[in-house]
Amino acid sequence: MTTLQSIQARTGQPLGEPLAASTPGQIDDAARAAAAAFAGWSASSGSSRAALLRALAAALEAEREGLVALADEETALGPVRLSGELDRTAFQLRRFADIAERGLPFATTDDPAVAGPPPAGHPAMVRLRVPLGPVAMFSASNFPFAFSVLGGDTASALAAGCPVVVKAHSGHLLLSNRVFGLVQQVLKAQQLPAGLVGLVQGGGNDVGVQLVRHPAMAAGAFTGSTRGGAALQAEANARPRPIPFYGELGSTNPVVALPAVLAARGAELASTLAGSIALGCGQFCTSPGVIVLLNDPASDALVQQLTTALATQKPHAMLTPGMRSAFDVGVTHMLAAGAQPLLHEAGSDQAPRPFLAQVDAVDFIARPGLREEVFGPSSLVVRAASVAQALEVLQAVGGSLTVTLWGADEDSADNRALVRGATAIAGRVLFAGVPTGVAVTAAQQHGGPWPSSTQPMSTSVGDAAIERFLRPVALQDAPAWLLARNGQPC
Numbered sequence: 430m431t432t433l434q435s436i437q438a439r440t441g442q443p444l445g446e447p448l449a450a451s452t453p454g455q456i457d458d459a460a461r462a463a464a465a466a467f468a469g470w471s472a473s474s475g476s477s478r479a480a481l482l483r484a485l486a487a488a489l490e491a492e493r494e495g496l497v498a499l500a501d502e503e504t505a506l507g508p509v510r511l512s513g514e515l516d517r518t519a520f521q522l523r524r525f526a527d528i529a530e531r532g533l534p535f536a537t538t539d540d541p542a543v544a545g546p547p548p549a550g551h552p553a554m555v556r557l558r559v560p561l562g563p564v565a566m567f568s569a570s571n572f573p574f575a576f577s578v579l580g581g582d583t584a585s586a587l588a589a590g591c592p593v594v595v596k597a598h599s600g601h602l603l604l605s606n607r608v609f610g611l612v613q614q615v616l617k618a619q620q621l622p623a624g625l626v627g628l629v630q631g632g633g634n635d636v637g638v639q640l641v642r643h644p645a646m647a648a649g650a651f652t653g654s655t656r657g658g659a660a661l662q663a664e665a666n667a668r669p670r671p672i673p674f675y676g677e678l679g680s681t682n683p684v685v686a687l688p689a690v691l692a693a694r695g696a697e698l699a700s701t702l703a704g705s706i707a708l709g710c711g712q713f714c715t716s717p718g719v720i721v722l723l724n725d726p727a728s729d730a731l732v733q734q735l736t737t738a739l740a741t742q743k744p745h746a747m748l749t750p751g752m753r754s755a756f757d758v759g760v761t762h763m764l765a766a767g768a769q770p771l772l773h774e775a776g777s778d779q780a781p782r783p784f785l786a787q788v789d790a791v792d793f794i795a796r797p798g799l800r801e802e803v804f805g806p807s808s809l810v811v812r813a814a815s816v817a818q819a820l821e822v823l824q825a826v827g828g829s830l831t832v833t834l835w836g837a838d839e840d841s842a843d844n845r846a847l848v849r850g851a852t853a854i855a856g857r858v859l860f861a862g863v864p865t866g867v868a869v870t871a872a873q874q875h876g877g878p879w880p881s882s883t884q885p886m887s888t889s890v891g892d893a894a895i896e897r898f899l900r901p902v903a904l905q906d907a908p909a910w911l912l913a914r915n916g917q918p919c
């Protein structure tokens with residue numbers, strides 16, 4: 430039997446008893462149980478889905494104290510952040526409950542018959558959407574509640590009518606198992622099949638690969654690194670029957686700060702930016718990893734202010750020992766690629782010190798090694814000679830969850846070009862504030878072009894996340910009894 434061990438993030442010491450890794454037979458059982466639960470759940474009403482999602486939110490809240498304490502031991506993210514994240518998770522579950530209850534998954538487009546020859550004449554058509562089927566869901570390391578067992582992927586998949594099999598993240602195994610225990614209690618209380626939500630776990634890549642390859646799986650939902658997401662997307666595509674794979678991946682989130690705004694508010698913006706770079710020890714997919722500045726005295730001042738502000742930050746322990754060493758490797762690669770260090774101090778075994786470096790736009794564009802995400806409190810200042818060169822920097826980034834434009838408040842040719850350049854590569858463009866923090870709203874778009882996600886047309890945060898798990902079907906000349914179901918699958 431392969432065993433797994435949870436690790437205390439602050440000390441690197443083992444936490445709790447070893448856990449058993451899922452065997453191939455157990456992964457097969459979880460996938461089959463999800464497939465068996467699919468028929469009933471896909472035909473369920475909006476109110477049944479809402480009842481489950483609300484009960485799951487209430488279960489999380491009822492166990493808040495113990496869950497937050499355990500999450501804190503496993504991740505070192507701190508009780509305040511984790512309690513807020515639990516609130517967000519419950520909010521998401523209730524939001525998707527409302528969406529299901531309002532009937533969004535059952536919305537139809539009614540196109541009555543038109544008499545006469547085609548192309549104007551046509552039969553009666555109704556377009557509706559059906560749930561895809563069981564979803565293989567990969568939890569993120571850095572959001573142990575909001576992107577984990579009961580996170581946005583699970584909430585939106587259940588609201589769409591899809592069962593879920595969760596691949597627990599190795600960085601918070603005990604928490605994943607405890608939350609999964611709550612899920613099973615709620616399913617039992619609501620007399621729903623236990624297989625509606627499954628959980629598998631294991632070190633190495635075999636467990637996740639077997640899950641994505643399983644014939645019962647109809648989609649993948651992944652939050653993690655670009656490398657891991659790319660490998661699992663390749664698995665999804667290599668199946669005899671390929672399946673959609675929604676991967677939310679790593680990102681460098683450029684911030685373009687124009688001289689006029691820096692001249693007016695440079696000190697304040699430097700301190701805001703430093704806080705965002707070091708927030709949660711930089712372990713955010715939306716962390717600002719690239720700061721694009723035009724050559725100007727106000728930019729020179731910002732670099733100094735940012736270096737000073739960042740030096741006062743005290744990042745806490747990273748999520749896992751692996752991430753801690755990956756941070757040092759990433760910094761070393763960046764220096765080897767030619768980045769000039771502005772702030773580079775040795776950290777402790779668990780907690781790194783913030784890293785800041787600078788590079789010319791020409792080098793940034795020429796050297797791919799400078800454009801890689803360094804997961805942790807790290808950022809790279811890129812100095813551009815003109816707006817045109819700043820646009821080339823954005824183009825070189827290629828794809829990002831966010832781009833932030835500070836100082837584009839007037840309608841001008843340059844600002845239009847910057848907005849065009851930003852929207853070309855990002856899912857979300859900010860004109861104020863910092864990219865860390867992703868609001869759960871109707872208009873949210875969390876997902877940009879490669880390498881920030883595998884499906885830039887979809888979002889993993891916000892109401893539209895449900896769309897990923899619904900497939901359109903057109904019914905032609907459907908019988909009255911079927912139309913009377915108003916879009917609810919049989």
Ligand code: NAP
Nearest residue numbers: 569570598599634637638653654657660677678679680714
């Ligand atoms: P990761 O190493 O890619 O791991 C994510 C999950 O995938 C884990 O369950 C991992 O298994 C599994 N996995 C990774 N590679 C695999 C492979 N080749 N085959 C099968 N399974 C594989 O990601 P991470 O280091 O935990 O998270 C940090 C990254 O996530 C950063 O790049 C960050 O930017 C990104 N992130 C993105 C978002 C977003 O919304 N776009 C949000 C949060 C984080 P194990 O648990 O066994 O390692």
